[in-house]
Amino acid sequence: MDNVTVMDKLMARDFINVLARLKNPQNFSGSHGIVESGDVVSWKDIRFSAKTAKDKEYAAHALYSIFIRQEYKELGVRGRDVVDFGAFIGDTAVYFSKSGAKRVISMEKEPDSYAIAKDNIVLNDVKNVVLLNETASPERLDAIVEQYGLKGAALKLDVEGAEYDILLKSKDGTLRAFSEIMLEYHDGYLNIKRRLEGLGFRVRKIGKVCCDSVTKKAQGLLYAKAGA
Numbered sequence: 172m173d174n175v176t177v178m179d180k181l182m183a184r185d186f187i188n189v190l191a192r193l194k195n196p197q198n199f200s201g202s203h204g205i206v207e208s209g210d211v212v213s214w215k216d217i218r219f220s221a222k223t224a225k226d227k228e229y230a231a232h233a234l235y236s237i238f239i240r241q242e243y244k245e246l247g248v249r250g251r252d253v254v255d256f257g258a259f260i261g262d263t264a265v266y267f268s269k270s271g272a273k274r275v276i277s278m279e280k281e282p283d284s285y286a287i288a289k290d291n292i293v294l295n296d297v298k299n300v301v302l303l304n305e306t307a308s309p310e311r312l313d314a315i316v317e318q319y320g321l322k323g324a325a326l327k328l329d330v331e332g333a334e335y336d337i338l339l340k341s342k343d344g345t346l347r348a349f350s351e352i353m354l355e356y357h358d359g360y361l362n363i364k365r366r367l368e369g370l371g372f373r374v375r376k377i378g379k380v381c382c383d384s385v386t387k388k389a390q391g392l393l394y395a396k397a398g399a
Contacts (some may be wrong), residue, residue, distance in 0.1 A: 203239050205231055211294070212239055217269070218259060220290040224283040226260075229287075233262035244392055245377060248272040248325050254315060254349075256307040256337065257329035261288030261300075267327075268297045275299060276315055280306040307333055309340035313322035321348040338363050346370055352395040353377075359389045367395045 205214045212221045212230035217238055219230035236242045249271035255263050258279035267275045279285045285304040292300050307330045326349045328334045334354050364374045372395040378381055
């Protein structure tokens, strides 16, 4: 899965510097403390498997956006179950686990990304992640909430457009199982905002809204908290 989309644009200037140093080994360790060593790219005690040049770019981006810039810092996960749809290389699963999540149920449909995510979960000694190689859908979210008996959980969505089906078609009771929701939207957010506000969530944008250079669609981050 090519997850390097919305946040590339929102943080382009800084991230270009990260990649420039990644491609220039003698400067790499000076790039926000991100270090390359063999097939591993790391920052502090977080380590990501990276066997190819593209893997190294993805790993550097994940470390920078998720751990250094803390893209999901507003999502309250401590002591909670977290559903992580769009796991990519396991970066957010590791982040949520290290941030005190009770359990992380993480889903990634692309086989290559899923394989790297499995490696990264082991590499970071994370024990409370359930990693699934499946496609995110409203039916799957309904089933996970029921299967795990979720209440007061947190939901993260980075599913390249599938967020609309998931949030507009999931059962009301499914979405009410979450206290907080954070997502990337890829074609505006007003329909999602209306649905969540109708269920009692307070909804707001986080950071800048950008526009895809090809589709001209509005993209960005949305945060929702129950109990309006």
